[in-house]
Amino acid sequence: MDIPQVPDNEKNRLKSLRSLNILDSSAEERFDRITRMAKRIFNVPIVLVSLVDQNRQWFKSCIGLDVRETSRDISFCGHAILKDEVLVIKDASKDERFFDNPLVTHSPNIRFYAGCPVRSEDGYRLGTLCLIDQEPRAFSEEDIEALKDLANMVELELSVIHSLTTDDATKTLNKEGFTILAQDRLDSCLEADIPVAAITLKIDDFQSINDTFGSEEGKRILEMLTKFFNTESSDIELFGRLGDCTFIALLTNKSNDEMASLMQNLSDTFKNRERETYFKYEVTFTYDVVRFSSDVPCSIQAVIDESE
Numbered sequence: 001m002d003i004p005q006v007p008d009n010e011k012n013r014l015k016s017l018r019s020l021n022i023l024d025s026s027a028e029e030r031f032d033r034i035t036r037m038a039k040r041i042f043n044v045p046i047v048l049v050s051l052v053d054q055n056r057q058w059f060k061s062c063i064g065l066d067v068r069e070t071s072r073d074i075s076f077c078g079h080a081i082l083k084d085e086v087l088v089i090k091d092a093s094k095d096e097r098f099f100d101n102p103l104v105t106h107s108p109n110i111r112f113y114a115g116c117p118v119r120s121e122d123g124y125r126l127g128t129l130c131l132i133d134q135e136p137r138a139f140s141e142e143d144i145e146a147l148k149d150l151a152n153m154v155e156l157e158l159s160v161i162h163s164l165t166t167d168d169a170t171k172t173l174n175k176e177g178f179t180i181l182a183q184d185r186l187d188s189c190l191e192a193d194i195p196v197a198a199i200t201l202k203i204d205d206f207q208s209i210n211d212t213f214g215s216e217e218g219k220r221i222l223e224m225l226t227k228f229f230n231t232e233s234s235d236i237e238l239f240g241r242l243g244d245c246t247f248i249a250l251l252t253n254k255s256n257d258e259m260a261s262l263m264q265n266l267s268d269t270f271k272n273r274e275r276e277t278y279f280k281y282e283v284t285f286t287y288d289v290v291r292f293s294s295d296v297p298c299s300i301q302a303v304i305d306e307s308e
Helices: 011-019 031-044 141-165 177-191 206-213 215-231 255-276 299-308
Strands: 048-054 056-063 070-073 088-090 112-119 125-133 194-204 236-243 248-253 285-291
Touching: 011 125, 011 177, 031 048, 031 056, 031 125, 031 141, 048 112, 048 248, 070 215, 070 299, 112 141, 141 177, 177 194, 177 236, 177 299, 194 255, 206 215, 215 236, 215 248, 215 255, 248 299, 255 285, 285 299
Parallel strands: none
Antiparallel strands: 048 056, 048 125, 056 070, 088 112, 112 125, 194 248, 194 285, 236 248
16 A cells, blocks of 8 residues: 655645634535535545545545545545646556555445545645545546536635635634634534633734834734744634734633733743834733633633623
8 A cells, every 4th residue: 555645845735724724624515515516427425525634634525424534644635635637546456556555445445536636725735526436437538627627616615715714914713714613613622521711812002003113013913923822832722813903712721820821921922022123112911711611601702792
């Protein structure tokens, strides 16, 4: 069995994939509609919108399988994202790359596979729209073009998600994007009995800083704040901008003391910056922590409403 190679641009590819904040999100009709269409057009039992993460392939839409992910090491899609062309395997049991792959020798007993790379707006191959059958079959040039057309539809939907859920200034989640994704993450954490909390924070006197030192200085503050929360801790599940100077983060496994330490680190980051610039002002924050419990239902929307 051939293990898929890692693309040369893997670091940036994963960054592009994760910027969509789509991994582990709920099924959506916009993608399920495309996989249903592909199933009808090609008359195959299995159709997937597969996104290739660091160590797994995860299915945003899935027809014909009862799992949402498999290991990247055994994935066909891991091979498909290495080139721009559609990868067609007419009979995997006779292909030296796949004949002993557990997805071929065991369930789902793949024989035929056709995967068209799905690209991000910045050109990275994030995954595929793929067709799978338990019987060998041919795949014509006309079929390839039809699969490409459907894959383009997937790309358009990914582009729409990105534009609707991303804040232009910080390139992080906007209010709508955070609300959609955070509720799903919150529900998963509570179901798994993982301690989870939200922290909302406001930059004090942000408008005054903008007015006094200019919008470019205000932009630099936003960029520093975003970078801090995107790199500070693996326990930060999601981070987003709710308004001009208001932000929110969803965190797991953080005690109250650790929350306070996180905010102190943020303050120290800006204090260090103040010593390195000729702009003389102090950046301070007001924040609040909300802890969630399965015994006391609370929605992300309620936390957001309270912060406004």
